[in-house]
Amino acid sequence: MTREIRVDLLEGRMVRDPAGRRVGRIRELIAEVAHPGSGEYVVREFHLSTGGLVEALGGAHLARVLTQRFGRRPTGLVIGWQDLDLSDAARPRLRRPVAEIAPPAKER
Amino acid sequence: MKGICLVHDVLDAQLVDRTRQKMGRADGLVIEIRDGQPPRVAAVLVGGSILAERVGRWMSALSSGVLRILHAESAVTRVPFERVRVIGSCVELDLDAGTTNALRTEKWLDDHVVCRIPGGAGAERK
Amino acid sequence: MKKIAEVALGVITGIGGFLEVGSLATSAQGGAEFGFQLGWAVLLGSVSLMVLMEASGRLAAVSNRTLVDQLRERFGIRFFLAPLVVGLVVSLLVLSSEIGGVSLALQMATGVRFQLWALPIAFLAWLLLWRGTFSLVENGAAMLGLVSIVFAVGAAALHPRWTSVGAGLLPTRPAHDTARYWYLAVSILGASISPYLYMFYSSGAIEDGWTTEDLWVNRVTSALGNIFGGGLALMVLVVAALVFLPRHIHVDAYEQMGIILTPALGHQGFVFFLATLGITCFGTTLEIALAIAYLLAQGLGWQWSENMRPSQDSRFSVTYTAVILLCAIPILLGVNVLGLTNISMVLTAASLPVTVVPMVVLMNDRDVMGKSVNGLVANLALIALAVMSCAILLAAFPLQLLGGG
Amino acid sequence: MRLAPLLAAFALLGCGGADPSKEIETLQSWRATIDLATDAQLRGWVTPRYARQLLDEGRKAASQGDQLGASDKTRPAERDSLSAAGAELRAALGRLERAGR
Numbered sequence: 001m002t003r004e005i006r007v008d009l010l011e012g013r014m015v016r017d018p019a020g021r022r023v024g025r026i027r028e029l030i031a032e033v034a035h036p037g038s039g040e041y042v043v044r045e046f047h048l049s050t051g052g053l054v055e056a057l058g059g060a061h062l063a064r065v066l067t068q069r070f071g072r073r074p075t076g077l078v079i080g081w082q083d084l085d086l087s088d089a090a091r092p093r094l095r096r097p098v099a100e101i102a103p104p105a106k107e108r
Numbered sequence: 109m110k111g112i113c114l115v116h117d118v119l120d121a122q123l124v125d126r127t128r129q130k131m132g133r134a135d136g137l138v139i140e141i142r143d144g145q146p147p148r149v150a151a152v153l154v155g156g157s158i159l160a161e162r163v164g165r166w167m168s169a170l171s172s173g174v175l176r177i178l179h180a181e182s183a184v185t186r187v188p189f190e191r192v193r194v195i196g197s198c199v200e201l202d203l204d205a206g207t208t209n210a211l212r213t214e215k216w217l218d219d220h221v222v223c224r225i226p227g228g229a230g231a232e233r234k
Numbered sequence: 235m236k237k238i239a240e241v242a243l244g245v246i247t248g249i250g251g252f253l254e255v256g257s258l259a260t261s262a263q264g265g266a267e268f269g270f271q272l273g274w275a276v277l278l279g280s281v282s283l284m285v286l287m288e289a290s291g292r293l294a295a296v297s298n299r300t301l302v303d304q305l306r307e308r309f310g311i312r313f314f315l316a317p318l319v320v321g322l323v324v325s326l327l328v329l330s331s332e333i334g335g336v337s338l339a340l341q342m343a344t345g346v347r348f349q350l351w352a353l354p355i356a357f358l359a360w361l362l363l364w365r366g367t368f369s370l371v372e373n374g375a376a377m378l379g380l381v382s383i384v385f386a387v388g389a390a391a392l393h394p395r396w397t398s399v400g401a402g403l404l405p406t407r408p409a410h411d412t413a414r415y416w417y418l419a420v421s422i423l424g425a426s427i428s429p430y431l432y433m434f435y436s437s438g439a440i441e442d443g444w445t446t447e448d449l450w451v452n453r454v455t456s457a458l459g460n461i462f463g464g465g466l467a468l469m470v471l472v473v474a475a476l477v478f479l480p481r482h483i484h485v486d487a488y489e490q491m492g493i494i495l496t497p498a499l500g501h502q503g504f505v506f507f508l509a510t511l512g513i514t515c516f517g518t519t520l521e522i523a524l525a526i527a528y529l530l531a532q533g534l535g536w537q538w539s540e541n542m543r544p545s546q547d548s549r550f551s552v553t554y555t556a557v558i559l560l561c562a563i564p565i566l567l568g569v570n571v572l573g574l575t576n577i578s579m580v581l582t583a584a585s586l587p588v589t590v591v592p593m594v595v596l597m598n599d600r601d602v603m604g605k606s607v608n609g610l611v612a613n614l615a616l617i618a619l620a621v622m623s624c625a626i627l628l629a630a631f632p633l634q635l636l637g638g639g
Numbered sequence: 640m641r642l643a644p645l646l647a648a649f650a651l652l653g654c655g656g657a658d659p660s661k662e663i664e665t666l667q668s669w670r671a672t673i674d675l676a677t678d679a680q681l682r683g684w685v686t687p688r689y690a691r692q693l694l695d696e697g698r699k700a701a702s703q704g705d706q707l708g709a710s711d712k713t714r715p716a717e718r719d720s721l722s723a724a725g726a727e728l729r730a731a732l733g734r735l736e737r738a739g740r
Contacts, residue, residue, distance in 0.1 A: 002140050004138050004141070004150060005141055005147070008136045029115060029139070030114070031111065031112045031114050032112070040189075041112065041148070044146060115310075120310055120311060131535070132535040135311070162312065163312060163315060197297065214537065227364055231545070233541055233542060234367045345692065482664070483671045484665065486668065492693070493693075500682070504684055
């Protein structure tokens with residue numbers, strides 16, 4: 001069974017953990033080639049940010065560029081595709097508690 | 109190409125066709141959720157109504173209201189993501205813009221307005 | 235050699251492109267009511283414009299994207315809506331004022347009422363855009379705009395005490411009408427720092443095919459152009475301070491400005507003032523109409539270039555056509571042009587944060603700018619400007635209320 | 640179109656209630672303008688066509704002053720200075736008119 005979701009509408013959505021606590025907003029989707037040599041791309045990671053005022057006003061890019069320039073990476077979470085439940089696209093949920101999911105985003 | 113940042117690199121990027129004709133921006137982007145498999149990047153969307161939905165419900169209602177008054181339908185162009193050839197300062201698509209819906213308004217204005225005014229027509233540079 | 239010619243042209247664009255209805259009116263009002271005291275606002279305005287023009291030119295030359303492209307691509311549609319809507323509204327008002335400026339110049343010259351000139355001017359401007367190329371618009375307007383040097387000649391002929399003029403370049407507190415003083419300061423700033431100017435400039439960098447090799451051309455152009463341009467606006471203020479202030483003449487209508495240069499230059503002064511008003515406003519009409527079309531086309535990803543046949547970028551060409559017509563209507567209806575100008579300038583000043591603040595971000599983004607990111611000085615200047623623009627936004631509306639009358 | 644309400648709001652802000660002392664300044668400013676124009680006209684610096692436009696604008700300013708002077712809200716002392724300034728402007732207008740003949 002397949003369903004379509006609009007990335008542009010997903011961006012900025014608040015993600016909650018299984019207990020319903022806010023985790024962060026979706027800021028970026030990282031896609032990679034599905035199999036080497038194929039033209040098909042699949043989403044591997046969702047990047048969440050624990051949004052502040054800057055992000056609320058200027059969106060993801062502003063926040064990222066500012067932090068990149070003036071304070072390294074933003075505090076955020078990288079969620080593997082399998083950990084995000086998108087069955088209700090308006091209310092994305094984590095399948096596991098944050099503590100069980102990979103450590104906070106490393107500096108690139 | 110290694111990992112693509114879909115929001116940063118693709119969303120809102122300038123779309124150009126094979127001949128580098130500008131054909132709108134990546135107003136929307138669709139992924140396909142599949143059971144047990146990572147979501148597939150399905151298509152790039154171009155169209156005012158897509159843009160309006162992103163701005164908010166009020167803008168969406170406003171734009172569909174205007175379209176209804178004009179008896180026009182919103183033209184959404186859906187380009188399969190496989191057609192994306194290069195992601196750089198522009199997103200280059202492997203197709204001919206003329207065969208899509210993306211240039212409908214451009215063509216309509218050309219046929220009904222521009223070509224009727226002296227000096228408007230012509231393919232060469234000025 | 236070609237580069238030298240380009241720089242020369244750029245400087246001329248600066249001189250010719252700087253004076254237009256807004257800076258003429260606000261500098262004259264400033265000089266007439268506060269003498270040389272508001273000179274600092276003219277200076278601050280041209281230094282600010284210099285910083286913004288240099289930055290947006292560099293942005294375009296390095297990233298091959300215009301400022302508007304970047305605003306949409308980096309910040310997304312929800313943010314972009316702000317510069318888009320604000321930019322459109324403000325530019326439309328200024329465009330209308332410019333058409334009004336040309337119309338009034340023709341009225342003063344011929345005696346035919348200015349309303350009747352709105353449509354012929356709109357038609358001529360449209361025709362030039364429809365048939366002409368980018369360099370015709372840019373260079374033609376700039377060359378003819380050189381006529382505005384008459385204000386420097388006029389100022390020199392009046393033998394001002396240059397030390398007093400210099401003293402005005404430092405801000406001081408006004409002795410009377412504080413609200414009016416700050417209102418005029420904001421108007422002067424709005425008249426010099428217009429978003430359409432640096433949007434037009436960064437589109438021009440793409441139209442002219444600038445690359446990183448043109449960065450020094452960009453630097454010299456924005457510096458010299460604004461020094462000369464700002465200098466001329468200062469001369470308008472000086473002339474008004476020497477001719478209008480001692481006689482207690484306030485500029486309440488453009489018609490009064492017809493005699494601003496006659497005490498210095500006699501009949502020549504009258505003729506050249508009308509030529510300056512008409513020509514510079516007409517040149518600016520062309521530039522703003524294009525800037526509005528650039529803003530929409532780039533924001534929405536349409537095909538755009540003033541060098542293409544209208545048929546190849548029909549949405550772009552239909553946009554400037556419609557915009558010129560639309561902006562001629564208020565003039566046709568006989569709106570008070572000076573009032574419209576003043577409101578446009580204050581709104582322009584208030585509109586600055588939506589373009590200047592994101593510029594701070596863009597100019598520091600290595601993904602966009604590579605090696606050409608802002609250095610310390612450029613950053614301090616740009617950040618100071620961003621803070622100033624926010625302060626102006628907060629002050630503009632109360633000031634319009636208190637000092638606008 | 641969010642332009643129209645914006646403009647309307649600004650127009651309201653811009654031209655608040657007429658202030659007699661401001662009006663007197665405006666009348667004096669116009670008188671000085673007309674004097675300067677008369678001088679320019681006599682020396683042949685400006686065209687009669689242009690001088691006539693200034694005459695029209697000056698007359699408009701004068702009648703605006705009269706209106707305010709006739710208003711009940713204006714205090715008697717201000718009414719006197721208004722009419723004096725108005726009279727001076729009219730005298731200047733007369734001189735410019737004669738210079739044009």
